[in-house]
Amino acid sequence: xxxxxxxxxxxxxxxxxxxxxxxxxxxxxxxxxxxxxxxxxxxxxxxxxxxxxxxxxxxxxxxxxxxxxxxxxxxxxxxxxxxxxxxxxxxxxxxxxxxxxxxxxxxxxxxxxxxxxxxxxxxxxxxxxxxxxxxxxxxxxxxxxxxxxxxxxxxxxxxxxxxxxxxxxxxxxxxxxxxxxxxxxxxxxxxxxxxxxxxxxxxxxxxxxxxxxxxxxxxxxxxxxxxxxxxxxxxxxxxxxxxxxxxxxxxxxxxxxxxxxxxxxxxxxxxxxxxxxxxxxxxxx
Amino acid sequence: xxxxxxxxxxxxxxxxxxxxxxxxxxxxxxxxxxxxxxxxxxxxxxxxxxxxxxxxxxxxxxxxxxxxxxxxxxxxxxxxxxxxxxxxxxxxxxxxxxxxxxxxxxxxxxxxxxxxxxxxxxxxxxxxxxxxxxxxxxxxxxxxxxxxxxxxxxxxxxxxxxxxxxxxxxxxxxxxxxxxxxxxxxxxxxxxxxxxxxxxxxxxxxxxxxxxxxxxxxxxxxxxxxxxx
Numbered sequence: 475x476x477x478x479x480x481x482x483x484x485x486x487x488x489x490x491x492x493x494x495x496x497x498x499x500x501x502x503x504x505x506x507x508x509x510x511x512x513x514x515x516x517x518x519x520x521x522x523x524x525x526x527x528x529x530x531x532x533x534x535x536x537x538x539x540x541x542x543x544x545x546x547x548x549x550x551x552x553x554x555x556x557x558x559x560x561x562x563x564x565x566x567x568x569x570x571x572x573x574x575x576x577x578x579x580x581x582x583x584x585x586x587x588x589x590x591x592x593x594x595x596x597x598x599x600x601x602x603x604x605x606x607x608x609x610x611x612x613x614x615x616x617x618x619x620x621x622x623x624x625x626x627x628x629x630x631x632x633x634x635x636x637x638x639x640x641x642x643x644x645x646x647x648x649x650x651x652x653x654x655x656x657x658x659x660x661x662x663x664x665x666x667x668x669x670x671x672x673x674x675x676x677x678x679x680x681x682x683x684x685x686x687x688x689x690x691x692x693x694x695x696x697x698x699x700x701x702x703x704x705x706x707x708x709x710x711x712x713x714x715x716x717x718x719x720x721x722x723x724x725x726x727x728x729x730x731x732x733x734x735x736x737x738x739x740x741x742x743x744x745x746x747x748x749x750x751x752x753x754x755x756x757x758x759x
Numbered sequence: 760x761x762x763x764x765x766x767x768x769x770x771x772x773x774x775x776x777x778x779x780x781x782x783x784x785x786x787x788x789x790x791x792x793x794x795x796x797x798x799x800x801x802x803x804x805x806x807x808x809x810x811x812x813x814x815x816x817x818x819x820x821x822x823x824x825x826x827x828x829x830x831x832x833x834x835x836x837x838x839x840x841x842x843x844x845x846x847x848x849x850x851x852x853x854x855x856x857x858x859x860x861x862x863x864x865x866x867x868x869x870x871x872x873x874x875x876x877x878x879x880x881x882x883x884x885x886x887x888x889x890x891x892x893x894x895x896x897x898x899x900x901x902x903x904x905x906x907x908x909x910x911x912x913x914x915x916x917x918x919x920x921x922x923x924x925x926x927x928x929x930x931x932x933x934x935x936x937x938x939x940x941x942x943x944x945x946x947x948x949x950x951x952x953x954x955x956x957x958x959x960x961x962x963x964x965x966x967x968x969x970x971x972x973x974x975x976x977x978x979x980x981x982x983x984x985x986x987x988x
Binding site: 530532559560561563564566568570571572574575576577587588591592633 | 861
């Protein structure tokens with residue numbers, strides 16, 4: 475456990491999760507420090523998005539504890555009933571990978587949605603709050619557009635405005651940079667940092683963009699093989715001598731994470747007696 | 760979950776009544792008219808053999824109000840609105856809109872499913888009434904205007920022979936049950952659909968097949984119960 479950040483908002487303790495036989499997280503312990511920007515990195519399938527879903531209570535851990543700290547101590551998210559879970563979720567905002575905007579609502583109505591669902595604010599105040607949130611993501615002028623009329627990067631910014639509409643404590647971003655052009659990546663990264671600092675949020679984001687991530691994160695966690703391979707300040711993680719972490723942060727194609735999927739050798743496949751196309755026992759050894 | 764809270768925000772149900780009802784109106788009215796045309800022809804062919812062609816209005820009306828109005832409307836509703844509901848909910852799921860709603864602490868069953876469900880239940884009897892009304896007009900066009908059945912007999916037989924409770928009431932009960940069934944099947948299939956294009960496609964097909972079979976099966980059960988009462 476990283477001791478450089480003493481005040482966690484979220485903490486995973488020896489947490490395990492899998493789908494059937496397939497283990498995704500195996501005894502993971504990590505913390506998301508309050509008021510900081512935390513980056514979750516790791517190879518594909520290492521369980522980054524799963525951690526966000528566990529924090530949001532969309533999945534339940536099979537073992538271990540997921541603590542969400544509040545003014546009166548902490549709650550184990552995995553043990554909450556629906557009412558308690560919904561109360562906990564009101565303290566969170568989540569940005570999905572592709573925005574997940576409501577296709578039949580305009581940009582304005584998308585951002586107004588959580589306000590209309592959870593408050594009885596007068597229409598004038600809803601308007602002001604929505605325009606303030608849209609202004610924060612630079613899309614006040616796009617309020618009248620429909621989701622089909624805006625780009626992927628804009629859709630994610632609208633989704634971000636919607637995620638912060640109720641001033642949450644924790645904002646989770648699932649791959650906010652994927653599929654964006656370099657300008658939009660820079661804009662999104664700056665927004666995450668600015669909103670975190672100006673609104674006093676705690677942010678956690680999943681990303682594969684090394685440079686942008688290391689430039690805005692206060693705390694980096696790298697997952698591999700269902701476990702935490704490294705966590706700490708970006709500069710410490712970058713200088714890690716762990717072979718797997720080093721391969722990841724320097725983007726080397728081969729290392730502990732192999733380029734080739736396990737299978738028969740080249741000699742076996744192209745020799746006189748080629749290996750069968752389907753492994754006889756279900757998988758190659 | 761489907762009850763209670765949805766009615767506190769009737770605007771959501773009203774919007775869905777507009778969406779499901781208004782957009783199904785054309786297909787229901789046109790189908791009703793053509794079914795009425797056919798009944799005018801077939802009914803006249805049978806009745807004139809027994810010299811009772813003036814009962815054409817009554818035959819067309821009873822058949823439509825008691826049976827074909829609710830059943831054919833439900834089958835058309837499953838094809839027009841049911842598939843649309845399944846695809847909409849399935850695509851919302853595939854696009855993570857259901858997940859995002861849950862993460863906003865908004866229950867998708869209450870916010871998305873319940874208004875659509877109640878709208879379907881409310882709209883079906885209204886559409887069945889439109890179907891039956893246009894069908895009767897179709898029968899009148901063919902029987903009275905084209906074949907020459909006496910207009911006075913056509914309408915007076917309807918007036919004298921149709922019982923509001925026995926005939927219209929039974930048809931109404933059927934259409935409410937069918938509205939309940941078709942909308943429930945459509946929403947369930949959409950909500951349970953795999954979040955992939957193939958999953959949504961399969962769910963849409965299942966909606967039509969299951970809803971149609973359920974309507975036809977329930978129609979037999981309801982008719983048998985109504986005859987025995």
